[in-house]
Amino acid sequence: MKLSKRALSINPSSTLAIDAKAKKMKAEGVDIIGFGAGEPDFDTPKHIKEAAVEAIKEGFTKYTPASGMIELKQAVCEKFKKDNGLSYSPENIVISNGAKHSLVNTFQAICNPRDEVIIPTPCWVSYPEMVKLANGKPVLLKSTEEEGFKPTIEEFLSAVTDKTKAIVINSPGNPTGMIYTEEELRAIAKLAVERKIYIISDEIYEKLIYDGFKHISIASFDDKIKELTILINGVSKSYAMTGWRIGYTASNEKIAKIMANMQSHATSNPNSIAQKAALAALNGADDIIDTMVTEFIKRRDYMVFRINSIKGISCIKPNGAFYVMMNISKLIGKKIEGIEIKGSDVFADVLLENANVALVPGSGFGSDIHVRLSYATSFENITEGLNRIEKLLETVI
Ligand SMILES: Cc1ncc(COP(=O)(O)O)c(C=O)c1O
Numbered sequence: 001m002k003l004s005k006r007a008l009s010i011n012p013s014s015t016l017a018i019d020a021k022a023k024k025m026k027a028e029g030v031d032i033i034g035f036g037a038g039e040p041d042f043d044t045p046k047h048i049k050e051a052a053v054e055a056i057k058e059g060f061t062k063y064t065p066a067s068g069m070i071e072l073k074q075a076v077c078e079k080f081k082k083d084n085g086l087s088y089s090p091e092n093i094v095i096s097n098g099a100k101h102s103l104v105n106t107f108q109a110i111c112n113p114r115d116e117v118i119i120p121t122p123c124w125v126s127y128p129e130m131v132k133l134a135n136g137k138p139v140l141l142k143s144t145e146e147e148g149f150k151p152t153i154e155e156f157l158s159a160v161t162d163k164t165k166a167i168v169i170n171s172p173g174n175p176t177g178m179i180y181t182e183e184e185l186r187a188i189a190k191l192a193v194e195r196k197i198y199i200i201s202d203e204i205y206e207k208l209i210y211d212g213f214k215h216i217s218i219a220s221f222d223d224k225i226k227e228l229t230i231l232i233n234g235v236s237k238s239y240a241m242t243g244w245r246i247g248y249t250a251s252n253e254k255i256a257k258i259m260a261n262m263q264s265h266a267t268s269n270p271n272s273i274a275q276k277a278a279l280a281a282l283n284g285a286d287d288i289i290d291t292m293v294t295e296f297i298k299r300r301d302y303m304v305f306r307i308n309s310i311k312g313i314s315c316i317k318p319n320g321a322f323y324v325m326m327n328i329s330k331l332i333g334k335k336i337e338g339i340e341i342k343g344s345d346v347f348a349d350v351l352l353e354n355a356n357v358a359l360v361p362g363s364g365f366g367s368d369i370h371v372r373l374s375y376a377t378s379f380e381n382i383t384e385g386l387n388r389i390e391k392l393l394e395t396v397i
Contacts, residue, residue, distance in 0.1 A: 006132070006133065009132055010129050010132060018348050018352060018359075018360065018361065021349075022352055030356055033358070033381050033388065034381075035357065035358060035359040035377065035385055036374060037374040037377055038174070039237070039376060040237060040242075040322070040376050042288065042292055043240060044240050044241050044277075045287070045288045047284050047285075048239060048277050051279065052244075052273045052274070052276060052277040052280075054276070055276035060272055061272060063272070066263055067095060067269075068093065068094065068248070068269060068270060069269075069272075072275050074090060075278075075282040076088075076093050077089060077092075078282070079282050080231075083215075084219070086217060086220050092250050092253060093248055094251075094256050095270055096249070096270055097245045097246070097267055097270045097271070098247040099204045099232050099234035099247030100126060103202065105259040105262060106259070107134035108134045108259075110134075110230070113136075114135075114163060115166075116136065116165060117131045117137070117168065118141055118159050118160070118166070119131070119141065120141045120151050121143065121365065121366030121367065123365060124170060125364045136165065137163075139164075142366065145325070150184065153187040153191065156188060157191060160197065164197050167191075168202065169188065169201045170201075171201075171215075172206070172215075172320025174205065174323060175325055175360070175365045177319060177321045178320070179209065180216075185218045185221075189218050189221050193224045193228065197228065200229075201218050201229050201230070201231050201232065203215065204232065205320055206238065207238040207286075207293075208237060208296060208322060209293075209319065210297050210300070210320060213320065217229075217231060219231050230249055230250075230251040231251065232249055233248055234247030235277075235278045237321075238288075239281040240292070241277070241281060244274040245274060246271075299322075299379055300317070302379070303324055303382055304324060306382075307324065307326055310386070311393060311396075312330045312331050312334075313327060313389070314326070314327045314330075323373065324375065325370045328344065329369040331347060331393075332369065334396050335397050336395060343363060343369075344361035344363045344369070345363050345368075347371060354392055357385050359371045359373050
């Protein structure tokens, strides 16, 4: 029997193959150093866990409104006011099962068949597949390391057609850690308003920002761009809560309503206990963020220094999130342990097999001359992993 063409068009996560191999080797007792983590290596703070325990004890274990409980929506509105200078009311907010779910809802809500969605690359692997799932057409807009992994406004302009429905902005970004400046965001906002294009602004790494950069939400410039922006955020990365699965959107009321309707038939409410935990996170102290930022800066600085002192590889310094895009272009065409490095997949495989270091090939992000290293792992692991990379690269011919 024939299966859904749309479902069949979805690529498996590119990170999966190497991850599965690394896990298998680890299970066999191989000492693997993993640079693949997409989540903070910190525990969820105690007061957040306690709020969840309290929720269970007091019997907060039933359905909530499908688009989330009102107290949490109010806390999200307060967060937007405090952090982003944005005024929303609960009618603008939809609480979902993680920011990933918020993004899926968003594309489902706005896309008609063949609507184009511009996605700057290197990009997070899920965006293009989510657009395809919504019957839209992902338009991948390349950017180079020299551009700081950000397309110029001219490049954005040249990608716009009369079918363009939305532009995805992810700042700070995964996998590059880059941040758009206010000037760049204003130019993109102007383009969006002039051409009536939605902006999907994924701000999940908002709090993980370094070097004096300040996070600016594109929706905050004026009411026109606010009306066109669907803002994505959540508690996963800021509060070390990836497993709790709480994300949220802020959008105009019409879009929020459509997403709430869809969600009511697809998943109903996000987990009631996790919602209580997210409420405690948003209303509580931000100590965890300060701790993570201090530690991430230390690790990033060391990783960037080490990479740039090893022959054959290099990287630019990212200003946010917890990833470094390592350039391997000088190794392409060379041989390591007798194997020709044709691209990032082969490099990642050779590294795993011969140095027992796992990282993510850039092919899935849209750049085959890069690999992604996460520094959401201990300083000791970073040191040992880079030692191993250095040693292996001494054998390059
Ligand atoms: C850019 C980006 N957006 C969204 C998400 C999804 O986060 P959540 O855990 O809230 O689904 C991730 C997770 O890796 C991400 O990197």
